[in-house]
Amino acid sequence: MIRDSKGHILSQKDSITKGKFSFVTDTYDNFEVCFISRVPPERRGVSQDVTLDIKIGIEAKNYEGIGEAAKLKPVEMELKRLEDLSEAIVQDFTMMRKREEEMRDTNESTNNRVLFFSIFSMVCLLGLATWQVLYLRRYFKAKKLIE
Structure with a gap:
C-alpha cells in the first residue's frame, strides 16, 4: 500500500509477489510504503x-513503451529522453533557486531580529x-559615606 501525507491511498495491491507499480502526483510530498x-x-x-x-521523475518514464506507441526510431527515442532530462534539470534549478531565495529571506529576517x-x-x-x-550614589549620600 502506498499512502501520501494526507492519508490518501495511491496504490493498493493484494497477493503480489513480483511486479512494477507506478503512480503519478502533481505535488511534492512524502509517501509511506507498507508491506x-x-x-x-x-x-x-x-x-x-x-x-x-523507487524511481522518481525522469527515471520513472518507460521510453521503450513511449517509443513503440509513437513509432519512434531509437535515435528519436534517445532525443526524447535527453529532452525530458534537460527539462528536469531546468526544473530542478528553478526549484533550487526558489529554495535559495526562501533561505536568503529567512536568513535576512533572522539577522534583523538578532x-x-x-x-x-x-x-x-x-x-x-x-x-x-544613581541608586548607589543616593544610598551612600544618605548614609553619609560620600559627600
Whole structure:
C-alpha cells in the first residue's frame, strides 16, 4: 500500500509477489510504503527478501513503451529522453533557486531580529547600569559615606 501525507491511498495491491507499480502526483510530498508479509504456517522462520527500487521523475518514464506507441526510431527515442532530462534539470534549478531565495529571506529576517534584540539588550543593560549608579550614589549620600 502506498499512502501520501494526507492519508490518501495511491496504490493498493493484494497477493503480489513480483511486479512494477507506478503512480503519478502533481505535488511534492512524502509517501509511506507498507508491506505486509503473509507467510503460510509451514514456511514460518524462512527468511524473505523484499527489494524496493523507487524511481522518481525522469527515471520513472518507460521510453521503450513511449517509443513503440509513437513509432519512434531509437535515435528519436534517445532525443526524447535527453529532452525530458534537460527539462528536469531546468526544473530542478528553478526549484533550487526558489529554495535559495526562501533561505536568503529567512536568513535576512533572522539577522534583523538578532540585530534588534542585541540593540534592545544593550539599551536595557545601559539603563540598568545607570539606575544602579544613581541608586548607589543616593544610598551612600544618605548614609553619609560620600559627600
